[in-house]
Amino acid sequence: MVLLGSTGSIGVNALIVAKKFGIEVEVLVCGNNIQLLNEQIQEHNPKVVVVGNQDAVKDVRHSNVLWGEDAILEVIEASKSELVVNALVGFLGLRPTLKALECGKKVALANKESLVAGGAFIDTAKIQPIDSEHFGLWYLLQDRAVEKMTITASGGAFRDWVIEDIHNATLEDTQRHPNWSMGQKITIDSATMVNKMFELLEARWLFGEGQYDAIIETKSLIHALIDYKDGSTTAHFANASMQLPIAYALNKNCNEKILDHVNLLEVGSLEFRKITPERYPVWEIKEDLLKNPEYGVVVNAANEASIERFIAKEICFTDISKNIIKAYNHFKVKPKSIEDVFALDKEVRAFIHANC
Ligand SMILES: NC(=O)C1=CN([C@@H]2O[C@H](COP(=O)(O)OP(=O)(O)OC[C@H]3O[C@@H](n4cnc5c(N)ncnc54)[C@H](OP(=O)(O)O)[C@@H]3O)[C@@H](O)[C@H]2O)C=CC1
Ligand SMILES: CC(=O)[C@@H](O)[C@H](O)COP(=O)(O)O
Ligand SMILES: [Mn+2]
Structure with missing residues (x-):
């Protein structure tokens, strides 16, 4: 397989699962974590590796090292593997998703930003999602009439905070996820x-x-629910580990134990809450966005640019949501092609840097 984002939270789990199934690793791609990359090279013996920048190349212990975004596309095209696991973070993942599909490869997709920004122009027939909720929906879906599909949220780091205090939350505060250990950006999201x-x-x-x-x-133990038209609701329960969704994305037949079952007697009780715009202001645009999913590129670019500014301490935590809503109301434009998606992404980022 070709693994993009090997040193991240999903990438590391993907390598554990690949080893379990004896899947050959042809390519490893990462950004800056060269120490971990070198360990992965030693263990998985890839034919080629790609790193984020030229300076890092000299530190990589491999004879075939490339660098940069174009190199990611080149190695996908040159690879023999039928499977590309895209565990890159952010809009950076969109071109590799498109390239892998163009090359006829199956894509195990953790990089949800690819679909958020470019979904209207992506054929999902060869995509297997690596996202716990979508894996849950996929697992539950039966040949019956569906009324509604529901995914669950943990509520994130501030679900129990006094709402007024969230305004001053620090980057460190955002990283205290109640249930999952994930990369920095998705934990802010x-x-x-x-x-x-x-x-x-x-x-x-x-x-x-x-x-x-x-x-x-x-508790992030239920990941997805399906209401069927007949009045029944099914729920997908699994302990909070990405190894199960990854296992199915890498290998269709998982007839062995990947995780321990949820022990309902130990769990005791579950708690469900409504997602409200008072605590989560972006929820205000949720309905309109779902009716107009092509606007996803605007929300994604506004989010990424605002996160950059939050990390740089130029704006406060609650400004991320304010900026998204501001950009959403400003850019009521639907891209007509994938080229429009890339152009609009740039425009929205410039808007956030200039106006917010
Ligand atoms: N973590 C999770 O449980 C889940 C994650 N996802 C999605 O999966 C994707 C990955 O998330 P996660 O693993 O948490 O993120 P991480 O931040 O942990 O990992 C991101 C990976 O991308 C690499 N990367 C970043 N920039 C570059 C670059 N310019 N060139 C090459 N590689 C780069 C990083 O390399 P390095 O670290 O070496 O710089 C790292 O390997 C996201 O889209 C996220 O939303 C979806 C569901 C669950
Ligand atoms: C593990 C996974 O799939 C994440 O996307 C997770 O759902 C994030 O947690 P939240 O439910 O808090 O968004
Ligand atoms: Mn998820």
Whole structure:
């Protein structure tokens, strides 16, 4: 397989699962974490590796090292593997997703930003999602009439904070996720509830038009629910580990134990909460966005540019959501092609840097 983002939270789990199934690793791609990359090279013996920048190349212990975004596309095209695992973070992942599909490869897609920004121009037939909620929906779907699909949210780092205090939350505060250990950016997205809005769009592109919603389940043990028209509701329970979704994305037949079952007697009780715009202001645009999923590129670019500014301490935490709503109301433009997606992404980022 080709693994993009090998040193990240998903990448590391993907390598554990690949080893379990004896899947050959042809390519490893990462950004700056060269120490971990060198360990991965030693263990998985890839044919080629790509790193984020030229300076890092000299530190990589491999005879075939490339660098930069174009190199990622080149190695996908040159690879023999039929499977590309895209665990890059952010809009950076879109071109590699498109390239892998263009080359006829199957894409195990953790990089949800690919679908959020470019979903209207992506054929999802060869995509297997690596996202716990979408894996849950995929697992639950039966040949029956569906009324509604619901995904769950943890509520993120600030779910129990006094709302007025969230304004001054620090980057460190955003990283205290209640249930999952993930990369920095998605953990911020979880705290703003942007992650769940993205996942609703992701579900819309993966499973087609329909009714989608999200609720908070505080223990992240239920990941998805399907209401069938007959009145029954099914729920996907699994302990909070990405190894199960990854296992199915890498290998269709998982007839061995990947995780321990949820022990309901130990769990005792579950708590569900409504997602409200008072605590999560971006939720205000959720309905309109679901009706107009092509606007996803605007939300994604505004979010990424605002996170950059939050990390640089130029804006406060709650400005991330304010900026997204501001950009959403300003850019009521639907891209007509994938080229429009890239152009609009640039425009929105410039807007956030100049006006917010
Ligand atoms: N973590 C999770 O449990 C889940 C994550 N996802 C999605 O999966 C994706 C990855 O998330 P996660 O693993 O948490 O993120 P991480 O931040 O942990 O990992 C991101 C990976 O991308 C690499 N990377 C970053 N910039 C570049 C670059 N310019 N060139 C090459 N590689 C680069 C990083 O390299 P390095 O670290 O070496 O700089 C790292 O390997 C995201 O889209 C996220 O939303 C979806 C569901 C669950
Ligand atoms: C593990 C996974 O799939 C994440 O997307 C997770 O759902 C994030 O947590 P939140 O539910 O807090 O957004
Ligand atoms: Mn998820």
